[in-house]
Amino acid sequence: MSPRLIIVSNRVAVPEPGNKQMAGGLVVAVKAALRNRTGVWFGWSGKIDETETAQPRIVERNHITYAVIDLSKTDFEEYYNGLANRVLWPILHYRVDLQEYSRADHSGYMRVNRQFADRLSAFLREDDVVWVHDYHLMPLARELRARGHLNPIGFFLHIPCAPLDILRTLPHHEEILGALTYYDLVGFQTENDRDNFAAYLLAMPGAKEGRDLTFEVGGRQTRIGAFPVSIETATYARLARNAARSPLAKEIKESLTGLRLVLGVDRLDYSKGIVQRINAFDRFLEVNPEWRSRVTLLQITPRSRSDLKDYAAIENEVTALISRVNGHYGEASWTPIRYINRVYSRTALSGIYRAADVALVTPLRDGMNIVAKEYVAAQDPENPGVLVLSQFAGAAAELTGALIVNPHESDAVAAALKRALEMPLFERRERHGPMLEHLLVHNIERWAEDYLAALAETRQRPSLMSELRAFLSPSRSSTDRRAPPEARRQA
Ligand code: F6P
Numbered sequence: 001m002s003p004r005l006i007i008v009s010n011r012v013a014v015p016e017p018g019n020k021q022m023a024g025g026l027v028v029a030v031k032a033a034l035r036n037r038t039g040v041w042f043g044w045s046g047k048i049d050e051t052e053t054a055q056p057r058i059v060e061r062n063h064i065t066y067a068v069i070d071l072s073k074t075d076f077e078e079y080y081n082g083l084a085n086r087v088l089w090p091i092l093h094y095r096v097d098l099q100e101y102s103r104a105d106h107s108g109y110m111r112v113n114r115q116f117a118d119r120l121s122a123f124l125r126e127d128d129v130v131w132v133h134d135y136h137l138m139p140l141a142r143e144l145r146a147r148g149h150l151n152p153i154g155f156f157l158h159i160p161c162a163p164l165d166i167l168r169t170l171p172h173h174e175e176i177l178g179a180l181t182y183y184d185l186v187g188f189q190t191e192n193d194r195d196n197f198a199a200y201l202l203a204m205p206g207a208k209e210g211r212d213l214t215f216e217v218g219g220r221q222t223r224i225g226a227f228p229v230s231i232e233t234a235t236y237a238r239l240a241r242n243a244a245r246s247p248l249a250k251e252i253k254e255s256l257t258g259l260r261l262v263l264g265v266d267r268l269d270y271s272k273g274i275v276q277r278i279n280a281f282d283r284f285l286e287v288n289p290e291w292r293s294r295v296t297l298l299q300i301t302p303r304s305r306s307d308l309k310d311y312a313a314i315e316n317e318v319t320a321l322i323s324r325v326n327g328h329y330g331e332a333s334w335t336p337i338r339y340i341n342r343v344y345s346r347t348a349l350s351g352i353y354r355a356a357d358v359a360l361v362t363p364l365r366d367g368m369n370i371v372a373k374e375y376v377a378a379q380d381p382e383n384p385g386v387l388v389l390s391q392f393a394g395a396a397a398e399l400t401g402a403l404i405v406n407p408h409e410s411d412a413v414a415a416a417l418k419r420a421l422e423m424p425l426f427e428r429r430e431r432h433g434p435m436l437e438h439l440l441v442h443n444i445e446r447w448a449e450d451y452l453a454a455l456a457e458t459r460q461r462p463s464l465m466s467e468l469r470a471f472l473s474p475s476r477s478s479t480d481r482r483a484p485p486e487a488r489r490q491a
Contacts, residue, residue: 003127005039005452008120010080010136012043014059014066023346024267025370026133026158029229032444033131033452034064042067042120048076056119069119071112078108080136081307087170088135090310093271093365094162096169098310106172110139117143124149129455132183134158139175141182154455155183158229159367160394161193164200178204181217185458187227187451189367189394194226214458223458227451228398231373233439236350240378243351252355256296259334260421263356264299265349265371266363268341270314273364273390273407274301278321278337280362280413285329285336288418293334295421298356302343353378357385358420361393362407368394372402376435384432386420388413398438401431 049070056067082105090098130153141153188194208216214223266272359375372395389402403416
């Protein structure tokens, strides 16, 4: 029997009618990692239930096995709303000012990590490869090791990793961030994130840096690397091409009545810079009166984490700002900003991306931002739209053909928007072509292969190597597999 890939993440996106969620980077990535591999996706069902169950519920859908557990109300409050989203999320997004630490949330976070380890332990086989995703589960490897599991265990952080001084604002950070040293491989979105964590590791007592980004801490060896998450580029491009002919795309086109379309797509989150973006659009209309009544900004913003006060506050701020701009510039026949909170299907969204002349992807801080990549993939290569991209999104390191902006400078974003709307076809093509090519090569399958290859190589037990190779696609040469992507680039 070939070894299984056990993916672990906080939320598991079991496809169910009524379980509508915007497919973020994590969901897209995990599904790709499981495609064509024998595996299981383990995590929280998204449900609150007080009944204690030792075994996860097993659900099979579209060739993927899901193993899900419920959380109690207290666990949800302390672990998910509390330490994960009121402390780790703001700190890792450089928003130290927003963290609200409490000892109760800290113990709730540790308790849920122990519960995850107990439930996982029950069905983990000796030859399973475990791949843990995101900031909710940093201590999980330590808990699994404590239960005697010697399996290869990797971790990938989908969100940014802040610099050392910011990381140290987390009370008792060694217990949470230091626990990442129990993983064999810790992956980050960008080299900047990776280097921030390297600085953190080197500041740990007795830490030593070895070869190939391997660090020795407390007798353990852990390797770190940059693995920029991506999308199913070719499939997405095809989806968008077909969606462009769909009834929804037709309706949108008709509703535009000749207006140019500028698009923003984000979960409602303070890290996404939606307020700054609306301010920039306001500035754009103020300084370019000739564009009034000729363009509309469609802002698609599904609500998220609504129990948290910072999320409720950002929702109120965005809503008030949009109505102010619409009230100020709007005409009976023209609404400057169309604001939508609903979730669109992947297909519908791909059609909307294709219809948009410009995408404003301007987060204040973002691990990667797959909207930027999906927008590029969805364009008609013969007549592509223009991506305006924040320098603080991980995607900016790769999508160099975008107009890169500082989202804090509304004048600059307004100027980039004007430039994008007025950009001649040859320049749009010149910018778009290389970005699309890059994404076709550096797609999500390549990401999963690179990460799992690095995990296999990182592992110190040679006997496991041959089994782990079974995860790798037969198309990759053995020389390719020898080192993680950044090491190969340096070679
Ligand atoms: O990518 C960051 C992340 O927290 C993922 O872990 C998660 O899938 C996504 O954002 C949505 O967040 P939430 O599960 O809190 O709604």
